[in-house]
Amino acid sequence: MRPELETLVKLQGIDLEIRKLNGQKAECPGRLDALKEQVADKQAELEQLNERLTEINKHKVEIEDEVEMENARLSKSQQKLTSIKTDREYQALLKEIEEIKRANKSREDEILSTMEEVQSLSETIKTMEKELKAATREMEAEEKKVKGIQEELDSKISTLAKEREKIAKGVRPDLLSQYNFLKDKRAGLVISTVTAGVCNGCHMNIPPQLYNDLLRDEKIYTCPTCQRIIYVDMEKEKA
Numbered sequence: 001m002r003p004e005l006e007t008l009v010k011l012q013g014i015d016l017e018i019r020k021l022n023g024q025k026a027e028c029p030g031r032l033d034a035l036k037e038q039v040a041d042k043q044a045e046l047e048q049l050n051e052r053l054t055e056i057n058k059h060k061v062e063i064e065d066e067v068e069m070e071n072a073r074l075s076k077s078q079q080k081l082t083s084i085k086t087d088r089e090y091q092a093l094l095k096e097i098e099e100i101k102r103a104n105k106s107r108e109d110e111i112l113s114t115m116e117e118v119q120s121l122s123e124t125i126k127t128m129e130k131e132l133k134a135a136t137r138e139m140e141a142e143e144k145k146v147k148g149i150q151e152e153l154d155s156k157i158s159t160l161a162k163e164r165e166k167i168a169k170g171v172r173p174d175l176l177s178q179y180n181f182l183k184d185k186r187a188g189l190v191i192s193t194v195t196a197g198v199c200n201g202c203h204m205n206i207p208p209q210l211y212n213d214l215l216r217d218e219k220i221y222t223c224p225t226c227q228r229i230i231y232v233d234m235e236k237e238k239a
Protein backbone atom coordinates (compact mmCIF):
# COMPACT_ATOMS: atom_id res chain seq x y z
CA MET A 1 0.00 0.00 0.00
CA ARG A 2 1.21 3.46 -0.83
CA PRO A 3 2.36 5.40 2.24
CA GLU A 4 0.01 8.36 1.59
CA LEU A 5 -2.82 5.87 1.48
CA GLU A 6 -1.70 4.36 4.77
CA THR A 7 -1.94 7.77 6.38
CA LEU A 8 -5.37 8.26 4.88
CA VAL A 9 -6.54 4.89 6.24
CA LYS A 10 -5.34 5.99 9.68
CA LEU A 11 -7.27 9.24 9.25
CA GLN A 12 -10.37 7.32 8.25
CA GLY A 13 -10.02 5.14 11.35
CA ILE A 14 -10.06 8.23 13.55
CA ASP A 15 -12.97 9.77 11.64
CA LEU A 16 -14.99 6.59 12.00
CA GLU A 17 -14.31 6.60 15.73
CA ILE A 18 -15.39 10.25 15.98
CA ARG A 19 -18.47 9.39 13.95
CA LYS A 20 -19.30 6.54 16.32
CA LEU A 21 -18.85 8.76 19.40
CA ASN A 22 -21.05 11.47 17.87
CA GLY A 23 -23.69 8.82 17.22
CA GLN A 24 -23.54 7.78 20.88
CA LYS A 25 -23.82 11.42 21.90
CA ALA A 26 -26.92 11.89 19.77
CA GLU A 27 -28.53 8.79 21.28
CA CYS A 28 -27.88 9.96 24.85
CA PRO A 29 -30.97 12.15 25.40
CA GLY A 30 -33.37 9.44 24.15
CA ARG A 31 -34.42 8.24 27.58
CA LEU A 32 -34.21 11.74 29.02
CA ASP A 33 -36.67 13.02 26.41
CA ALA A 34 -39.09 10.24 27.31
CA LEU A 35 -38.79 11.15 31.01
CA LYS A 36 -39.31 14.86 30.27
CA GLU A 37 -42.44 13.99 28.34
CA GLN A 38 -43.66 11.88 31.25
CA VAL A 39 -43.19 14.80 33.67
CA ALA A 40 -44.98 17.20 31.31
CA ASP A 41 -47.89 14.75 30.93
CA LYS A 42 -48.25 14.37 34.68
CA GLN A 43 -48.12 18.13 35.18
CA ALA A 44 -50.87 18.64 32.61
CA GLU A 45 -53.01 15.90 34.18
CA LEU A 46 -52.54 17.35 37.65
CA GLU A 47 -53.50 20.79 36.41
CA GLN A 48 -56.70 19.37 34.95
CA LEU A 49 -57.55 17.57 38.18
CA ASN A 50 -57.04 20.76 40.17
CA GLU A 51 -59.26 22.68 37.80
CA ARG A 52 -61.94 20.03 38.21
CA LEU A 53 -61.61 20.26 41.99
CA THR A 54 -62.03 24.03 41.92
CA GLU A 55 -65.10 23.63 39.72
CA ILE A 56 -66.73 21.09 42.03
CA ASN A 57 -66.05 23.19 45.10
CA LYS A 58 -67.55 26.20 43.40
CA HIS A 59 -70.62 24.19 42.46
CA LYS A 60 -70.92 22.96 46.06
CA VAL A 61 -70.90 26.52 47.40
CA GLU A 62 -73.61 27.48 44.89
CA ILE A 63 -75.90 24.68 46.06
CA GLU A 64 -75.20 25.50 49.70
CA ASP A 65 -76.22 29.11 49.01
CA GLU A 66 -79.41 27.89 47.36
CA VAL A 67 -80.23 25.71 50.35
CA GLU A 68 -79.69 28.65 52.67
CA MET A 69 -81.95 30.91 50.60
CA GLU A 70 -84.65 28.25 50.32
CA ASN A 71 -84.50 27.60 54.05
CA ALA A 72 -85.14 31.30 54.69
CA ARG A 73 -88.11 31.11 52.31
CA LEU A 74 -89.27 27.99 54.11
CA SER A 75 -89.35 29.59 57.56
CA LYS A 76 -91.18 32.61 56.11
CA SER A 77 -93.81 30.33 54.61
CA GLN A 78 -94.10 28.37 57.83
CA GLN A 79 -94.68 31.63 59.78
CA LYS A 80 -97.29 32.66 57.24
CA LEU A 81 -99.22 29.41 57.91
CA THR A 82 -100.37 30.72 61.30
CA SER A 83 -101.98 33.84 59.86
CA ILE A 84 -103.83 32.23 56.93
CA LYS A 85 -107.63 32.46 56.90
CA THR A 86 -109.00 30.16 54.17
CA ASP A 87 -108.45 26.46 53.84
CA ARG A 88 -107.61 26.79 50.16
CA GLU A 89 -104.76 29.22 50.86
CA TYR A 90 -103.61 27.01 53.71
CA GLN A 91 -103.47 23.93 51.45
CA ALA A 92 -101.62 25.87 48.73
CA LEU A 93 -99.02 27.08 51.20
CA LEU A 94 -98.60 23.61 52.67
CA LYS A 95 -97.95 22.32 49.17
CA GLU A 96 -95.37 25.05 48.59
CA ILE A 97 -93.64 24.16 51.87
CA GLU A 98 -93.51 20.50 50.88
CA GLU A 99 -92.01 21.42 47.54
CA ILE A 100 -89.30 23.55 49.13
CA LYS A 101 -88.47 20.69 51.50
CA ARG A 102 -88.32 18.18 48.67
CA ALA A 103 -86.10 20.41 46.52
CA ASN A 104 -83.78 21.07 49.46
CA LYS A 105 -83.59 17.34 50.19
CA SER A 106 -82.33 16.74 46.65
CA ARG A 107 -79.87 19.65 47.05
CA GLU A 108 -78.54 18.08 50.25
CA ASP A 109 -78.07 14.80 48.38
CA GLU A 110 -76.15 16.64 45.68
CA ILE A 111 -73.95 18.31 48.28
CA LEU A 112 -73.19 14.89 49.78
CA SER A 113 -72.23 13.38 46.43
CA THR A 114 -70.16 16.48 45.68
CA MET A 115 -68.31 16.02 48.96
CA GLU A 116 -67.62 12.41 48.04
CA GLU A 117 -66.23 13.50 44.69
CA VAL A 118 -64.05 16.14 46.35
CA GLN A 119 -62.73 13.46 48.69
CA SER A 120 -61.83 11.00 45.94
CA LEU A 121 -60.47 13.72 43.67
CA SER A 122 -58.25 15.03 46.47
CA GLU A 123 -56.84 11.55 46.96
CA THR A 124 -56.15 11.20 43.24
CA ILE A 125 -54.41 14.58 43.28
CA LYS A 126 -52.27 13.54 46.22
CA THR A 127 -51.20 10.34 44.43
CA MET A 128 -50.54 12.28 41.24
CA GLU A 129 -48.41 14.80 43.12
CA LYS A 130 -46.31 11.97 44.53
CA GLU A 131 -45.93 10.46 41.07
CA LEU A 132 -44.93 13.82 39.63
CA LYS A 133 -42.31 14.28 42.33
CA ALA A 134 -40.85 10.82 41.63
CA ALA A 135 -40.87 11.38 37.87
CA THR A 136 -39.17 14.74 38.30
CA ARG A 137 -36.48 13.20 40.49
CA GLU A 138 -35.91 10.44 37.94
CA MET A 139 -35.71 13.02 35.14
CA GLU A 140 -33.19 15.15 37.02
CA ALA A 141 -31.01 12.12 37.78
CA GLU A 142 -31.08 11.12 34.11
CA GLU A 143 -30.25 14.68 33.11
CA LYS A 144 -27.18 14.59 35.32
CA LYS A 145 -26.17 11.18 33.97
CA VAL A 146 -26.60 12.27 30.33
CA LYS A 147 -24.56 15.40 30.98
CA GLY A 148 -21.76 13.29 32.44
CA ILE A 149 -21.74 10.88 29.51
CA GLN A 150 -21.82 13.72 27.01
CA GLU A 151 -18.91 15.46 28.67
CA GLU A 152 -16.94 12.24 28.59
CA LEU A 153 -17.75 11.72 24.90
CA ASP A 154 -16.88 15.35 24.14
CA SER A 155 -13.50 14.97 25.75
CA LYS A 156 -12.80 11.77 23.76
CA ILE A 157 -13.93 13.50 20.57
CA SER A 158 -11.72 16.52 21.17
CA THR A 159 -8.68 14.28 21.80
CA LEU A 160 -9.37 12.44 18.56
CA ALA A 161 -9.91 15.71 16.69
CA LYS A 162 -6.46 16.90 17.74
CA GLU A 163 -4.92 13.63 16.63
CA ARG A 164 -6.81 13.90 13.35
CA GLU A 165 -5.46 17.37 12.75
CA LYS A 166 -1.89 16.11 13.14
CA ILE A 167 -2.43 13.19 10.77
CA ALA A 168 -4.29 15.29 8.21
CA LYS A 169 -1.22 17.50 7.86
CA GLY A 170 0.63 14.51 6.47
CA VAL A 171 -1.90 13.88 3.68
CA ARG A 172 -1.51 15.33 0.21
CA PRO A 173 -3.94 18.30 -0.03
CA ASP A 174 -5.73 17.09 -3.17
CA LEU A 175 -6.13 13.64 -1.65
CA LEU A 176 -7.38 15.12 1.59
CA SER A 177 -9.98 17.27 -0.13
CA GLN A 178 -11.13 14.28 -2.17
CA TYR A 179 -11.41 12.30 1.03
CA ASN A 180 -13.28 15.07 2.87
CA PHE A 181 -15.63 15.53 -0.04
CA LEU A 182 -16.67 11.85 -0.02
CA LYS A 183 -16.67 11.38 3.74
CA ASP A 184 -20.29 12.33 4.44
CA LYS A 185 -21.58 10.96 1.16
CA ARG A 186 -20.19 7.51 1.92
CA ALA A 187 -21.02 7.32 5.64
CA GLY A 188 -17.36 7.74 6.59
CA LEU A 189 -16.09 4.87 4.45
CA VAL A 190 -14.07 6.55 1.73
CA ILE A 191 -11.19 4.15 1.35
CA SER A 192 -12.05 0.65 0.30
CA THR A 193 -10.18 -2.52 -0.46
CA VAL A 194 -10.63 -4.44 -3.68
CA THR A 195 -10.80 -8.21 -3.50
CA ALA A 196 -10.69 -10.45 -6.59
CA GLY A 197 -11.57 -7.54 -8.83
CA VAL A 198 -14.54 -6.38 -6.76
CA CYS A 199 -14.76 -3.06 -4.86
CA ASN A 200 -15.67 -3.84 -1.25
CA GLY A 201 -17.29 -0.41 -0.90
CA CYS A 202 -20.00 -0.87 -3.54
CA HIS A 203 -19.54 -4.56 -4.46
CA MET A 204 -19.17 -3.77 -8.14
CA ASN A 205 -16.57 -5.18 -10.50
CA ILE A 206 -13.48 -3.12 -11.28
CA PRO A 207 -12.57 -2.99 -15.00
CA PRO A 208 -9.71 -5.47 -15.69
CA GLN A 209 -7.27 -2.77 -16.81
CA LEU A 210 -7.84 -0.73 -13.66
CA TYR A 211 -7.48 -3.85 -11.58
CA ASN A 212 -4.08 -4.53 -13.18
CA ASP A 213 -3.06 -0.93 -12.44
CA LEU A 214 -4.16 -1.36 -8.85
CA LEU A 215 -2.03 -4.46 -8.45
CA ARG A 216 1.01 -2.48 -9.64
CA ASP A 217 0.25 0.02 -6.85
CA GLU A 218 2.01 2.94 -8.53
CA LYS A 219 -0.53 5.60 -7.81
CA ILE A 220 -3.89 6.15 -6.16
CA TYR A 221 -7.06 5.08 -7.97
CA THR A 222 -10.75 5.48 -7.35
CA CYS A 223 -13.63 3.08 -7.95
CA PRO A 224 -15.46 4.07 -11.15
CA THR A 225 -18.80 3.19 -9.54
CA CYS A 226 -18.69 4.64 -6.00
CA GLN A 227 -15.69 7.00 -6.36
CA ARG A 228 -14.11 5.58 -3.22
CA ILE A 229 -10.35 5.54 -3.05
CA ILE A 230 -9.40 1.91 -3.63
CA TYR A 231 -6.41 -0.35 -3.08
CA VAL A 232 -5.73 -4.05 -3.13
CA ASP A 233 -5.15 -5.69 0.21
CA MET A 234 -2.32 -8.03 -0.82
CA GLU A 235 -2.72 -10.30 2.22
CA LYS A 236 -6.37 -10.92 1.46
CA GLU A 237 -5.68 -11.16 -2.24
CA LYS A 238 -3.19 -13.98 -1.73
CA ALA A 239 -5.63 -15.84 0.47
Ligand SMILES: [Zn+2]
Pocket residue numbers: 199200201202203204223224225226227228
Ligand atom coordinates in the same frame (compact mmCIF):
# COMPACT_ATOMS: atom_id res chain seq x y z
ZN1 LIG B 1 -16.86 1.05 -5.43
